[in-house]
Amino acid sequence: MMEAVGRRKAHWLFNAGSDKNFLGKRRPQEDMVTSAVFGSIRLMSPKDRLKAIELLLGRDAFSASDFAEDQDIAVDLWPKLNGPAGRRHVEPDVLLHGAGKTTIVEVKWHAPLSERQLEQQIEAVGVENVGAVILLGEAGIEEDELGVPCFRRTWRDVSRDLKNWCEAARTPLARWVETMRAFLQETDMGRIFNGLPVPNDLGNVAFRFKSTGRPPWFGQVPKDVQLVRYAFERHKLKENS
């Protein structure tokens, strides 16, 4: 799936305005992203998995999760946990099981957190078992829930770390990073701003509508950015304005 989006075969599913294409519960992007990202991590070697998780969660959350360097982290997608009183099930998106502690990852893609969502997940896993909670997305969270440290990490944060991560060798992990980076760059949630594309050349045509007041400035190719300096006269304030 990430390849299909990264190579612009299915990017419309995740691009600007895509959140409006799918309403209410008909919003498959979140689960597709969870599956594609964490599902691919599950297939890695333990060493690569650990590094990929660090890139995804960010350094602070990774440190708080207290994973050991030689650890084989188990990735559990949408586990059905017994819910607290009044609720049959609680279903976190991802649980990362390390030595002794569990990290909860809640994935958001154009969606807010429901009320008490993280609190219920912590209770379902067991407060004493949870090392950290990470919200991957743009929803706001508290710094801690029930004494467990919580971290918000946007998909753009992930993109930045993927962009800055470099490994010369064509390792499986490097290929995964490259695929993730291309995927996120084709989504509205993960795209990093890298300037605007240079407009297609119009053959030096500078065009301006006189009647509509909407000159198509993007029809002009900027050779380089030029500061335009104009004469300016201060206008006096009009009476009764």
Place this chain on the structure above:
Amino acid sequence: MTIEEMIDRGQALHRSAENLRRSAADLDALLQTLWEQLQDETFFGDVAELGDEDGGGDAEWVAPAYAYNAGILSRTARAPGQKGRSTKPKPVGTLTMVTRLCSSKEADGEAPEWPWLNQACLIIGWHPHSNHEDLWAIEDFDPTDESQACISHAGDGLWVWSEEEDDYAYFYALPIFALTDEDALKNFALRPLKALFNADDPKSIAKETLRGVPVLSPSS
């Protein structure tokens, strides 16, 4: 208009629309990055969403101009040893970010020679000491009679909206093609904004703050 001219204009319009379409995702990333960075403690931390404005056009956000507003909040630090809930944040001003790709209105008379009237730019405006009710609107940057009466260049690329000798709000404008990456957004858009917003008299620090920033200015 001759047929050749009409064809030329049609081709130019088509190409502009195509360029806009190609830029749309990056314009979205530009504004989203600004919004995320505003909320970073390095810049403003506590901000409130105050809505957005679409400057015309029916095709959603592929519009001639787009603006969103953020309310700046100030939280008074608790004194050492003081217990209880943190103090309620107070509104201390508003920010407005405008991507302006072309004018939506013509000048009532002769258009002023404002540098943002003929090129794509990012306008960064703010209302200091505001309780979140005062906001810049897209129309304020169009050459209406009212705008022409109230907007003036305060020097060094800083522009001001004044009424009866009082300065109500400020802005500066950056050519959109000068914004080449996230570092440029921080250095040209956010860092100067924070310094100017926090200054009691933005005019007094504009020269130093906007030095090296590609702001649009009138000629001297």
